[in-house]
Each structure stands twice: as structure tokens, then as C-alpha cells.
Amino acid sequence: MRSGVTQSRVVEARLVLPAFAVALAIVALWWILMDRLGREERLLDLAAHQKTAVLARLVEEHAVATFRRVDDLLLDLVAHAERNRAMQLPSRRAFEEGLVVAVRVYDPAGMLTMASGRSAFRAPVEDREEFRAHQEAVRRSLVIGLPYVAPDTRDVLIPVSRRLEGPQGEFAGVAVADIPVDAFSRFYNVLGLQPGASVALVRTDGAVLARHALNSEVAGRNLAAPEVWQAETARPSGHLRAVSPVDGVERILAYRTALGYPLVAVVGEAVEEVFGPWRQNARLYVALAIATTAVILLFTVGFVVELGWRRRTDRALRVRNRAMAWSGDGILIADATRTGMPIVYANPAFERLMGLPSEILSGQGALNALELAVSDPAALEPLRAAVAVGRDERVEFHSPGTVDTHLELRASPVRDEAGRLVNLIAIVRDISEHKRIQAELAEARREADRANVAKSKFLAAASHDLRQPVQSLMLLMEVLSARATDAMTRNVLGTMDRALGALKMLLDGLLDVSRLEAGVITPEPADFPVNDLLDRIGANSRPVAVQKKLILHIMPCSAHVHSDPMLLGRILQNLVENALRYTDTGRVLVGCRRRGDRLRIEVWDTGIGIPADKQEDIFQEFVQVGNAGRNRDQGLGLGLAVVRRLAQMMGHRVTLRSEPGRGSVFMVEVPLAAAPAAAAVPAAGPAERRATATILVVEDDEIVREGLCAMLEEWGYRVLLAESCAEALDQASRGAGPDAILADYRLRGGRTGTEAIRDVRNLLGRPVPGILVTGDTAPARVQEAEAGDFRVMHKPVAAQELRAALAEVVPAVPVPPLVARDPKRVA
Secondary structure, X not given: OHHHHHHHHHHHHHHHHHHHHHHHHHHHHHHHHHHHHHHHHHHHHHHHHHHHHHHHHHHHHHHHHHHHHHHHHHHHHHHHHHOOOOOOOOOOHHHHOOOOOEEEEEOXXXXXXXXXXXXXXXXXXXXXXXXXXXXXXXXXXXXXXXXXXXXXXXXXXXXXXXXXXOOOOOEEEEEXXXXXXXXXXXXXXXXXOOXXXXXXXXXXXXXXXXXXXXXXXXXXXXXXXXXXXXXXXXOOEEEEEEEOOOOOOEEEEEEEEOOOOOEEEEEEXXXXXXXXXXXXXXXXXXXXXXXXXXXXXXXHHHHXXXXXXXXXHHHHHHHHOOOXXXXXXXXXXXXXXXXXXXXXXXXXXXXXXXXXXXXXXOOOEHHHHHHHXXXXXXXXXXXXXXXXXXXXXXXXXXXXXXXXOEEEEEEEEEEOOOOOEEEEEEEEEEOHHHHHHHHHHHHHHHHHHHHHHHHHHHHHHHHHHHHHHHHHHHHHHHHHHHHOOOHHHHHHHHHHHHHHHHHHHXXXXXXXXXXXXXXXXXXXXXXXXXXXXXXXXXXXXXXXXXXXXXXXXXXXXXXXXXXXXXXXXXXXXXXXXXXXXXXXXXXXXXXXXXXOOXXXXXXXXXXXXXXXXXXXXXXOOOOOOOOOOOOHHHOOOOHHHHHHHHHHHHOOEEEEEEEOOOEEEEEEEEEEEOOOXXXXXXXXXXXXXXXXXXXXXXXXXXXXXXXXXXXXXXXXOEEEEEOOHXXXXXXXXXXXXXXXXXXXXXXXXXXXXXXXXXHHHHHXXXXXXXXXXXXOOOHHHHXXXXXXXXXXXXXXXXXXXXXXXXXXXXXXXXXXXXXXXXXXXXX
């Protein structure tokens, strides 16, 4: 009894350390989760602070610039009024640009003496705030009055005034300029505000002057509690979190006081927009942590229960069979020196596994006993042959009476010092678990293959969903950039253009890397003149060189090479773009050298150079030299990774020489090919007929459809719009039909752009050229294009690329030359 109690205490003492480890794991799990959620919340808050601060600065700078120009107009007006001289106000730029809609002059009694423009307020102003401020002031200053609604036009106007003085400095009246609130709202609406965001221009006393929306309801109202507003805006700039009295939305607000003017720019991001997705993820993480904790606790409880059961079972087993209690394998020992190899020992495990009681085994030959236990005696033939020659052997078979239990029998002959066979030891082991694990591994491998297919489909769908809005933005940007005239709008459009270019570059780079990893790109080598490839690269890259004021020189080459022209072109295009991106002054040179049976194509630059310890790293994804700030204008670090993988796929050797501060040279070695025989030059045909082509656009997304229509019409095409296959057939049946079809892949009703192009062709009875624009990057889209004889372009498609593609499929229509647009020159 005392021995049993002591053993129980030993077992309980052994459980202390595992229990402590489990508790420590649970605490670590929750600490890591809470720490991660806290860091994510701080990062989101910091990002919101930074974004709103930048927008507040833009709003403040725009307000200062606007009021400064209006103030200049007022100062000129005051000077002319005090000298009693006339002034041509409508021709001033402030009037022409819509910054000022009316100018009024009042005498010391507040009576209107002069008005120009859309004078909305003609009554006496002796009781208005701005008039009293000038009347009581001892020096001149710019006074910004409360906004008012014009009675005739219902426009919300901001009165800005200056004091008029007589010869002795006495008060002689006021000059007032009316600024439409829409002049500020238009600017706020192009800032790309997120849903729930707000922008407002407020006086330092808390009165609202302008807002991105609801100006007529809130203009002139004081929406801030005086004590809170004064305490928060005691500093020139800062942040606060408050609930808007206008729409009841809680926002993270950034404010910035204008220099020289009693103005405060306030920009807010909705707290729900900033933290909403994070809160959903946080709830999911907490639920997963709770489930994990429950699983760990259940496992621990099960372990303790299992341990107690094993302890009791082991004690009973030791009582029943002390000799072989700790062996889970069946052990059989036979005397090989006697005829028939009689069994001299078999442990209980062997009896259990083989299903042979001890009375049958006693005196039985080893091989005969095994045959009794195995349903198929032929399975033991390898064992008989191995025992005859004294060799170890292993066989597998099912346990007697069942097909679910797998047994493994290992037989090892034992020899004496003289090499004579004296014993046979056979060990029987239950390998059912091993077989089950193998089956589970095979099933897991099949499941992984299915998951890989599902992942590919998901990536294709996610790529489409990401590319669709980017395509819409790029089309609208192209239309806006041709219509924008003022410098501020073009500046914002330039910034958006660079951001969209970086996003497109990232999507294209990730697509290239994922397709290379998936092995869906297959080289199609052919013999072709390398000079054609170099000319195309020069045409694509020369606008960038001109924009950066660099010299791009491509040496002509008469050699022919054997490679995939498309993939080799991508390699060289990436190398040239990389050289232009990291070269600020000097030149980029592309030339060829013959080296035996190979042609070495070299790209030289005078850029920043690459240190020796970084020259291997730059071929990895997202690795850049000299771009620690991750400036998206300098790429994303995917171009050279694509170069390395494409070169390895085609067996082309890529090497690099570089010196920091002196430049770099990238070299690609390509097999040379024999030049083909010269072909007869066909006679020149008649001049192309200059006509306006008709493009049928099939797109179910209204924003993309309208953007395409505006852009194509801007280029001089006639556009037919359809959002489904049925509408496409209806449009095509009218008149002479379209000259080309531009279709999205995914349409409503489960139809596709491929079906739309095919149906229109069948209706018209002729092979109308087609372009399929899709965000689906699956290889099946390219196969459909090859089968249907039309072109596939993956979203987002740049306007220049689409323009060139249309020029190829509709050659009879003259396409104006493409002019490279400098994203940094927007004025």
C-alpha cells in the first residue's frame, strides 16, 4: 500500500513540469496576441495621423495661397480707392479663375458705393462683423467674415475685407471681396478622400468657412466647444479625436493653423474606416486564441487521463507477465540447430499479434507456426529463402482475421563464432499506425495539390478584383490629364499618376514572379534578328530617357540569335529600365559583342553603381540598392529577379560588373543563329484609307466602360457601348458594324468576353479584330486568345499600351504620335 502511494506521488511530481510548460505556453500565446494587436493598433493610428497631417498641410497651403491672392486684389483695390482711381477688376486673374465672384466698397456709414462682379450683398453692412472689426481697428488687417448665402444665386460666399483710410488715417470704409466656398470644395474633392473622411477650413474662433460637403448647412456655424477648441488648437498643429456634430461620425482629426491668417485647416479620417477591419481581425484572432487555449487544455486533460490509464494498465501487465511486460513487439526465438527449428520462446505480445496461443506454439516449428498465422503462405516464401542462406529478411502481412492491422516480421539468423546457424530471432511489430500515417500523408499530399489549384484560382480572382479598380483609375486619369488646366489639379493628377504607376508596376512584377514560380511560362525559341528587338526596346525606353535628360544610345547589330523573342525582350527591357531608373546624369548604352558561338548583349550606365557585397542580392525579390526610403519612383525590386529567373529558364548567362559611383554593366549571353536568306521586298501598296474606326466596347463595369468611352473618343474613335453579350450583338447589328472589339473577360450572367467576340464575329460573318482585357492571369486566358485569334491584355492596362494595341488591330486608322508625359511636370 505504501509503495502504491509513493508511486502516485512520483507521478504527480512528474506532472508538475508539463503542467507548468502548458501554462507558460498559454500565457505566451495570449501575451504575443495582445502585443501584436496593440502594435497593429498603434501602427494604424500612426498611419492615420501621418495621412491626415499631410492632407491638412495641403489644405492649409491651398487656403493660404487663395487668401493671399485675394488679399493682393484687395490691397490693389484699397490703393486705387484711396487715390480715387478706377481699376479694371473683371480682368484680374482672381476673377478669371473663380477665386473672387464679387468686389464691393462701402463708405464709413456702411453704404455700398461700388460693386463689381456678381455682387450678392447690396444692403448696408454697418452691423456686420467685418465692418465693425475694421471700424474699431487701429491698424489695417485682413478680416475674414462669416460665410453667407447669396440671395440671388444661393451660393455660399466668404466675405474677405480690408479697411479704407482717409488722408489722416481715419476710417474711410471697407473693401470686400466675396470668395465662393465652392473654390475650396472643388479642391477638397480631388484629394481622394476615403469614405467617412472630412475636410474643413475653420477660423481660429471655431467658425466653419468651407467643408468638403454640406457647405450650405454648416458654413458660418461654430461647431466646436470654445474651451475644447482653444485648448486643442493652442499649438500651431496637432491631432485630436472627436465626434463630428455634423454627421455624428467619430474621426481622427489633424489641424494646422495657417501662417499669417486666422485660419485652421482640419482633416479627419473616420475611426471606423481606420480601425474597422483591424477590429474584425482582432475579434477573429481572439476567437482563434480561445479555441487554441481550449484545445491545449483539452489535450492536457486527455494526457493526464491517458497517463493515469497507462499507469494502471502497466501495473496490471507487470503482474501478468513480468518477463516481457515492457515490450510491445512480439518476440520469437527458435533453435536453428534442431530439425524444423522448434520454438523455444514466444512472449505474450507475439501470441497476441499472431493470434497463436501458447499451447499451439509449444514445440511447434518456427516456420510452421508462422504459416499457421498467415492466411497466404506464399507471403513467407522470401523468408524461407532468406533463412536457408542465413540472411536477414523483412516481410509484411495482415494480422490474422483482420485486414486493418498490418504486421511487420523481421527475421534475423544468429550464428556462432564458427559461422554456424544456431538460432532464429523473429520480431513481429504492429505497423498499422505507420501505414495509417503513410495513407494520411498521401491524402495530405493530394489535398495540398487540390489546395494549390484552389490557390491559383484564388490568386487569379484576387488579381482580377485588384486590377479592375486600378484599370478604372488609369482610364479616368488619362481623360482627366487631358482636360485639367489649373496647376494645383495637374499637380494632384501627377502624384496620382505616379502612385498608379507604382501599383501597376507591383502587380505586373508580382504576376511575372508568380507565373515563373508556377511554371506556366514556356519558352518558344526561334531565330530572329536582334536589331528588331533592340529597336523596340529603344522606342519603349527613349521617352523615359528624355524625361530624365539622359542620353540613351543603342548600337545597331546585324546578328541573329536563337531565343524566345518575347522573353529575351522582357529581360533586356528590365535591364534598360533598371539602368535608367538608377542613373541621374550621363548616359545609358546598349551594345552587342560576339564571343564565339554566342552574342553578349551589354547594358552600360553611369548610375550609382552596386557594391560588391550586394551584387548577388539585387537579383532577389524586393532588394534594392540606394533606395532605403522605398521610393516607388525607383521601382519595387522585382525587375532583376524576373531577369534572373527568365535567364535561367532559357539557359542564358547573366553577369554583372559594377563600381559604386562609376556605374554598372549587365551582360546577357545568347546563342548566335545563322542569318536567313534575304526575302523579296513586296511592292508598296496603295496609301491607307484614312477613316474613323468604330470600336465596340463590351464592359459590365460602368466606371470602366465610361472611362474607356471618354478616352477612345478623345483619341478620335467612334465608340459603341455594351454591358452584356446581348447588347453587344444589338450594337453590332446596327450600321456597318464595328472595326474592332474591346471586351472585358468577365461579363454579367456568367458570360465572357471571349463569347462576346465570337458571337459578334458569327453575326457579322467576318473576323472582326478583338482585344480581350482581363484581370484574370490564369494561363487559360492566353490559350483562349490563341484559339480565338485575338489579343489578351492584363489589367491594369496603360493608356499608351492600349493605344498601340488598337493601332495594330485597326491599321487603317492613323494614330497620333504618343507624347511621353513627364509626371513631375504638371503645371
